[in-house]
Amino acid sequence: MTSAIDSTETPRTPCNAVFRSPRRSSPHTPPPMGTSPPRDAARPLDPRARSNASASASTIPASWDAWLSTQNAALARAGVDRALRPVTPTDDAARHLARRDTHERWRANAPDLGESCDAPGPRETVRAFGGNDYLGLSAHARCRAAAARAAAAHGCGPRSSALVSGYTDAHRALERSLAALCETEECVLFPSGYGANATTLAATCGSSECAIFSDALNHASIVDGCRLAKASGASVFVFPHRDYDALERALRRCEAPRRVVVSDSLFSMDGDYADVERLARMKREHGFLLVLDEAHATLVCGARGGGVAQRHGACADVDVHVGTLSKAVGAHGGFVACSREMKRFLVSRARGQIFSTALPAPVVAAALESLRVVEETPSIRENLWRNVARFDAAVRAKPRLAATTRPLESPIGVFIVGAPDAALRASAELLRRGFHVPAIRPPTVPEGTCRLRVTLSAAHRPGDIDALADALDDVLSAETTTTTTTRSKL
Ligand SMILES: Cc1ncc(COP(=O)(O)O)c(C=O)c1O
Numbered sequence: 001m002t003s004a005i006d007s008t009e010t011p012r013t014p015c016n017a018v019f020r021s022p023r024r025s026s027p028h029t030p031p032p033m034g035t036s037p038p039r040d041a042a043r044p045l046d047p048r049a050r051s052n053a054s055a056s057a058s059t060i061p062a063s064w065d066a067w068l069s070t071q072n073a074a075l076a077r078a079g080v081d082r083a084l085r086p087v088t089p090t091d092d093a094a095r096h097l098a099r100r101d102t103h104e105r106w107r108a109n110a111p112d113l114g115e116s117c118d119a120p121g122p123r124e125t126v127r128a129f130g131g132n133d134y135l136g137l138s139a140h141a142r143c144r145a146a147a148a149r150a151a152a153a154h155g156c157g158p159r160s161s162a163l164v165s166g167y168t169d170a171h172r173a174l175e176r177s178l179a180a181l182c183e184t185e186e187c188v189l190f191p192s193g194y195g196a197n198a199t200t201l202a203a204t205c206g207s208s209e210c211a212i213f214s215d216a217l218n219h220a221s222i223v224d225g226c227r228l229a230k231a232s233g234a235s236v237f238v239f240p241h242r243d244y245d246a247l248e249r250a251l252r253r254c255e256a257p258r259r260v261v262v263s264d265s266l267f268s269m270d271g272d273y274a275d276v277e278r279l280a281r282m283k284r285e286h287g288f289l290l291v292l293d294e295a296h297a298t299l300v301c302g303a304r305g306g307g308v309a310q311r312h313g314a315c316a317d318v319d320v321h322v323g324t325l326s327k328a329v330g331a332h333g334g335f336v337a338c339s340r341e342m343k344r345f346l347v348s349r350a351r352g353q354i355f356s357t358a359l360p361a362p363v364v365a366a367a368l369e370s371l372r373v374v375e376e377t378p379s380i381r382e383n384l385w386r387n388v389a390r391f392d393a394a395v396r397a398k399p400r401l402a403a404t405t406r407p408l409e410s411p412i413g414v415f416i417v418g419a420p421d422a423a424l425r426a427s428a429e430l431l432r433r434g435f436h437v438p439a440i441r442p443p444t445v446p447e448g449t450c451r452l453r454v455t456l457s458a459a460h461r462p463g464d465i466d467a468l469a470d471a472l473d474d475v476l477s478a479e480t481t482t483t484t485t486t487r488s489k490l
């Protein structure tokens with residue numbers, strides 16, 4: 001198979017719009033990493049993290065080994081190195097279990113690449129306020145049973161990509177249901193939402209005829225799609241977050257024959273929304289392709305769960321509805337709901353769909369069942385929004401805490417703390433009190449805006465929501481940087 005991008009287009013005058021980012025950096029511009037920090041600047045490695053070091057001697061060339069050590073030391077020094085914290089899901093989507101050893105490392109922000117699994121000992125319950133399982137469907141009995149039946153009937157391995165033999169009647173049924181949900185003609189499944197964003201943009205916009213306009217706080221998969229398209233000749237313009245006046249000015253100056261505006265609909269790390277009505281009006285005037293990433297809004301927003309576009313009666317104005325099955329749907333995978341013509345193109349050109357194995361049968365069955373459950377049980381979505389309102393009321397009742405965040409408009413609440421260490425400390429203290437609220441750091445969010453991200457689910461109990469607000473009030477007031485940093489960032 002040849003490259004998805006044939007560079008046969010005639011180069012045209014590029015857009016001349018230039019934006020300055022409103023913040024020091026955005027997900028579009030990850031902070032540069034130091035090239036040669038002192039080796040001893042790294043956080044000391046937990047001796048238990050080395051337990052497997054003797055299992056096989058590394059044959060990695062010395063130059064690469066030195067480079068990896070330097071990079072990892074720089075990450076640790078900047079407080080943005082990551083760890084894998086193993087947890088065990090339970091029947092209750094709002095709770096999971098973690099080993100005591102995992103907990104200890106977690107609270108101390110000690111390294112862990114999964115080694116804490118090896119420790120024996122009891123497990124502790126954690127109230128989960130960090131996932132994206134907005135409706136609790138990952139643990140729903142019907143979805144689990146559907147997945148189990150599909151696994152028994154078909155196994156787990158899809159055997160190939162959709163284009164070879166990985167596409168089944170169940171994949172088709174899921175595509176039909178998602179197209180109906182998003183009010184589009186068609187839908188095409190992808191192995192992940194990441195692949196859907198990155199390779200749909202690369203396939204449709206990878207040409208010098210194309211100019212992409214992307215919100216500064218769009219998800220990393222959109223950023224990477226922009227980068228891939230740019231490598232094939234597209235111009236990419238990053239407009240300040242939700243600054244549609246700036247976008248409009250740039251569109252007026254742009255001479256590219258084909259223009260695309262791409263935005264998250266519900267911003268994953270800020271909990272605010274794109275102004276989809278305005279984008280739809282601008283699209284009618286300027287004639288660009290409108291790509292909306294509804295990853296966090298699918299089944300959450302809109303009369304039937306079709307997303308923010310549906311909430312505003314704008315489904316027909318959105319040309320490419322990108323979604324994921326890994327959040328409120330409670331399963332895994334991505335999709336693009338679109339016209340029949342767009343689907344024909346993506347099936348032949350979107351490399352994330354062509355060159356990656358299809359979704360497994362149990363995953364497809366679980367996702368299909370989730371859509372049925374939501375349609376038949378409206379109370380699940382009502383519970384989610386009741387919990388959002390409850391958490392917002394609990395936060396507003398605490399003036400100190402309320403000053404650190406915006407009124408909650410969505411299931412995503414954001415409490416900006418500032419520095420990575422402060423966010424990690426606050427998250428660790430919440431964990432000590434039995435709440436998992438992750439610290440979000442660069443490159444996921446711009447530097448200086450590290451935050452605690454609270455996500456609400458239909459599965460949460462009212463008492464846990466109130467208790468979390470109390471704990472946040474205590475913990476954040478102990479972080480002296482909070483108030484000043486937050487006020488300047490909101
Ligand atoms: C806004 C947004 N788009 C796309 C994705 C990628 O989806 P997936 O997890 O299915 O790869 C995510 C996941 O975090 C997301 O938050």
